[in-house]
Amino acid sequence: MGFQQGLSGLNVSAKQLDVIGNNIANANTVGFKMGQAQFADVYAASLSGAGGNQVGLGARLAAVAQQFTQGNITVTNSTMDMAINGQGFYRMDNNGAISYSRNGQFQIDQNGFMVNSQGAKLTGFQVNPATGAIVAATPSPLQIPTANMAAKPSANVNMVANLDARSAVPITAAFSPTVPTSFNNSTAVTTYDSLGNSHVSTLYFQLQAVNPAAVPPVAANTWNVYATVDGVQVPAVVAPAAATPVGTLVFNTNGTLATPVGGTMTTAPFSSVGATPNQTLTFNFTNSTQFGANFGVNSLTQDGYGSGLLSGFSTAADGTVMGRYSNGQSKVLGQVVLANFANPQGLVALGGNGWAQSPTSGSPLVGAPGTAQLGAIQSGAVEDSNTDLTGELVNMITAQRVYQANAQTIKTQDQILQTLVNMR
Numbered sequence: 218m219g220f221q222q223g224l225s226g227l228n229v230s231a232k233q234l235d236v237i238g239n240n241i242a243n244a245n246t247v248g249f250k251m252g253q254a255q256f257a258d259v260y261a262a263s264l265s266g267a268g269g270n271q272v273g274l275g276a277r278l279a280a281v282a283q284q285f286t287q288g289n290i291t292v293t294n295s296t297m298d299m300a301i302n303g304q305g306f307y308r309m310d311n312n313g314a315i316s317y318s319r320n321g322q323f324q325i326d327q328n329g330f331m332v333n334s335q336g337a338k339l340t341g342f343q344v345n346p347a348t349g350a351i352v353a354a355t356p357s358p359l360q361i362p363t364a365n366m367a368a369k370p371s372a373n374v375n376m377v378a379n380l381d382a383r384s385a386v387p388i389t390a391a392f393s394p395t396v397p398t399s400f401n402n403s404t405a406v407t408t409y410d411s412l413g414n415s416h417v418s419t420l421y422f423q424l425q426a427v428n429p430a431a432v433p434p435v436a437a438n439t440w441n442v443y444a445t446v447d448g449v450q451v452p453a454v455v456a457p458a459a460a461t462p463v464g465t466l467v468f469n470t471n472g473t474l475a476t477p478v479g480g481t482m483t484t485a486p487f488s489s490v491g492a493t494p495n496q497t498l499t500f501n502f503t504n505s506t507q508f509g510a511n512f513g514v515n516s517l518t519q520d521g522y523g524s525g526l527l528s529g530f531s532t533a534a535d536g537t538v539m540g541r542y543s544n545g546q547s548k549v550l551g552q553v554v555l556a557n558f559a560n561p562q563g564l565v566a567l568g569g570n571g572w573a574q575s576p577t578s579g580s581p582l583v584g585a586p587g588t589a590q591l592g593a594i595q596s597g598a599v600e601d602s603n604t605d606l607t608g609e610l611v612n613m614i615t616a617q618r619v620y621q622a623n624a625q626t627i628k629t630q631d632q633i634l635q636t637l638v639n640m641r
Contacts, residue, residue, distance in 0.1 A: 220630055225275025226623030229256050232278045233616045240604045241613075248320030248570050249602035250283045251609075285561045288319075288603040290595060296531055297323045297331070300600040303592020305555030308583065309337035309571065310358050317556055317581070320570035321599055329361045335569050341536065342552040342585070351537070351552045356583060359538065359551045361530065366542045368413025370493065371521030374406055375501045376420070378517075380440055382472065382509045386426045392460045394421060394445050401440075402512040406519055408446075410492035413523035418498060419445045422466075422512075438468040438507055442500075444484050452485030461485075464500070468507035479503065522546050532596040536586040555591045556581040 233254040243249040257279035290300045299321035301307070306317035316337060323331045323339055331339040338358035342351050380402065389399035405419040421443040428435040441462040444451050454460050464482030469475045480503030486495035498519075525544030532538050536553035558564065563577030574581060586594045 220627055222273070222275040223623045223626035223630065225259065225277060226626070227620060229254070229276045229278050230616050230620035230623060232281075234613065234620070236281055237609050237613045237616060240609050241606065244602050244604045244606050246320075246570065246602050247322055247599045248288070248318060249604065250285050250288075250319065251602070251604045252281045252283050254278060255280045255282055282562050283564075283566065284603065286603050287600075289601040290598050291601055292598045294597075295322075296529065296597050297325070298597055298599050299323065299532055299553070300595045300598040301555065301586075301592045302595050303590075305557045305586070305591040306572070308340045308356055308554055308556045308581070309333065310340050311335070311337040316567055316571040316573055317564065318571045319600055325361055329363055331359050331361065333570075335571070337571070339553065341538070341554045344549055344551055349549055351549065353585070356554045359553065361527070361538075361540070361550060363527065366525040366527075366544065366546060366548060368409060368411065368524045369521050370411040370496055371408035371418075371498060371519045373499050373501065374408070374418070374517070374519045375503075376404075376406075376517050377504045377515040378404070378502070379505070379510055379513050379515070380422055380424075380466070380468075380507045381512045382438070382468075382507045384424050384512075386424050392421065392423055392441070392443050392462070394419070394443070394448065394450060399423065400443070404514050404517065406517050408498060408519055409521035409523050410489040410496060412489070412492045414489060414492065415523060416447050416489070419448075420500070421445075423462075425465075436467060438470070440466040440468075440507075442466060442482065444498075446487045449487070451487045466502060466505070472506045472508045474502060474505050477502075480505065532594055534587060534593040534595070536594050552585060553594060554583050555586050555594075556583045557589075557591055558582070 236252045236254040240251040256276050259274040259277050290302060301319060301321065306319060307321065309316045309318055318333065320333060323333055326332045340356040341359045342353050343357060344350065345352050384401050387399050387401060389396050392399045400421040400423045403419055403421045405417050408416050408418045410416065423441045423443065425435050425439040425441055427437050442464045443460060444463045450460060451463065452461050463484045464477065466474065467476035474480055481499055481501045483497055483499045486497050488494045489496065522544050525542030525546055528541050528543050530538055530540040530550060532553060536555070538550040538552065540548050540550045542548065558581060559579035560577055563575050563579065564572035565575045567573050582589065584591055586592060
């Protein structure tokens with residue numbers, strides 16, 4: 218027996234205790250992956266070969282292998298927090314230096330970038346500003362825009378209504394929005410111009426008297442539709458001419474819409490000061506009816522909106538960052554990407570919950586969460602350390618016993634040498 222074996226046993230046991238201590242110290246570190254000390258035996262090389270007579274020189278630390286198993290996911294109160302449920306790493310950019318992390322605790326810096334506690338920027342796919350679609354190109358730092366959402370002028374109004382088939386022809390034949398006896402029913406909707414200014418667009422429905430001799434003839438179940446924007450009739454009325462309807466609705470004898478085909482009609486242009494001139498609104502009355510029931514509007518929607526401030530955002534399971542605005546609209550701001558490696562244990566630990574690519578890890582496989590073998594994103598949550606605290610405490614006891622046993626071999630060797638020295 219030599220001192221070499223016992224000394225090597227002390228060294229590897231001490232290393233194992235270091236690894237266990239590091240695991241326990243990071244039991245509360247978000248995204249931490251525990252390490253495992255792996256050992257190998259040591260033999261002296263011989264050109265002639267020793268066959269089955271080799272005793273061995275002890276043990277050595279072969280590797281500290283990080284265990285990339287899934288940690289528990291804990292829900293937090295921050296919408297900025299993200300957890301990866303499955304494989305993959307966040308791709309971080311620190312002034313061009315790329316690193317990878319499982320820690321999803323992010324915040325917004327002074328420039329609107331999503332960063333971690335070390336200031337590294339979370340990267341992802343950007344949005345095409347013209348189409349609003351994700352552009353799956355080279356990932357770059359994700360930045361949350363602080364500018365107002367641009368307004369969208371109203372262009373289409375969809376309305377489904379029932380006009381009462383029991384209605385009588387109005388007493389006043391010449392329509393005027395200020396004369397209630399010149400129309401049967403009305404309804405209003407808020408619309409927007411190109412600057413985001415809101416306008417009240419009102420539709421008036423006037424039942425027409427049957428007149429076969431008119432040019433063109435007026436059939437039964439015919440309604441003229443008039444419109445005003447902010448109380449001003451469109452098209453404008455030039456006295457002494459009568460008001461002109463923006464369209465006519467004709468219903469079949471079964472109450473379904475016959476004219477216009479497709480249910481759409483377009484108002485004459487109107488203008489807003491400083492906004493795009495000659496704005497028009499197209500009204501779609503598809504599925505509107507004329508039954509013997511009270512007038513009612515079943516649905517009334519339009520496609521415009523005013524300008525809005527960013528009020529918050531959230532991240533979907535596929536990494537899509539969706540912004541919410543004060544005007545009630547939402548918009549895609551980008552998409553978080555994940556990276557995976559053929560050999561994650563080949564990554565180089567950088568500290569600060571980060572790893573770097575190495576020749577043994579392979580090249581990063583970058584993609585959207587939920588694709589290929591990449592995990593999904595859970596917003597408002599973090600991934601806990603995967604340290605098994607109970608198991609590590611048991612391992613620490615075992616390592617301590619092994620350390621004591623190796624110390625005992627050295628003590629025994631010392632006693633044998635002392636016996637040899639004392640021989641006469």
